[in-house]
Amino acid sequence: MERTFIMVKPDGVQRGLIGEIVSRFERKGFKLVAGKVMIISRKQAEFHYAEHSEKPFFGELVDFITSGPVFAMVWEGDDIISLSRLMIGKTKVADAQPGTIRGDYASHTNFNLVHGSDSPESAAREIGNMFEESDAVQFERAIEPWI
Numbered sequence: 001m002e003r004t005f006i007m008v009k010p011d012g013v014q015r016g017l018i019g020e021i022v023s024r025f026e027r028k029g030f031k032l033v034a035g036k037v038m039i040i041s042r043k044q045a046e047f048h049y050a051e052h053s054e055k056p057f058f059g060e061l062v063d064f065i066t067s068g069p070v071f072a073m074v075w076e077g078d079d080i081i082s083l084s085r086l087m088i089g090k091t092k093v094a095d096a097q098p099g100t101i102r103g104d105y106a107s108h109t110n111f112n113l114v115h116g117s118d119s120p121e122s123a124a125r126e127i128g129n130m131f132e133e134s135d136a137v138q139f140e141r142a143i144e145p146w147i
């Protein structure tokens, strides 16, 4: 079982797409174990996007991600890191297939609605940057979604 960090970015929150995005992961059968509306600090944003610190768009990216509330979440499921990235769709808007979140709702790469961790190491780092250990609720489901 894997965990990943999923975040509805400020554009998704402002466009009223939290429910739509959460709904897709729920219907897929993944388990939500933590979630909150928050405004992330510049320090958190710079840590979150540290791998892009040398890119020309880094400043813009940090400005954008701190520009308003986000909906930060921890989701759990088998192979959730790769499966959630498939559901989110490709980074560049021109490559994001219809049927994916970005393919269905995003029309600009800089405003692509949602973030999902790309590896177990990124997931652990990103979750630790936004949540306390005690924020994650441990529970067993009465019924698994694939039954």
Ligand code: IDP
Pocket: 052, 057, 061, 090, 091, 109, 110, 111, 112, 114, 115, 116, 118
């Ligand atoms: P990902 O969100 O699909 O993992 P990354 O390559 O990690 O994509 O890039 C992080 C974020 O930076 C993207 O989601 C997008 O918002 C932004 N970004 C990526 N490439 C560009 C670019 O060429 N110009 C502007 N923003 C970009």
Ligand code: MG
Pocket: 118
């Ligand atoms: Mg990334």
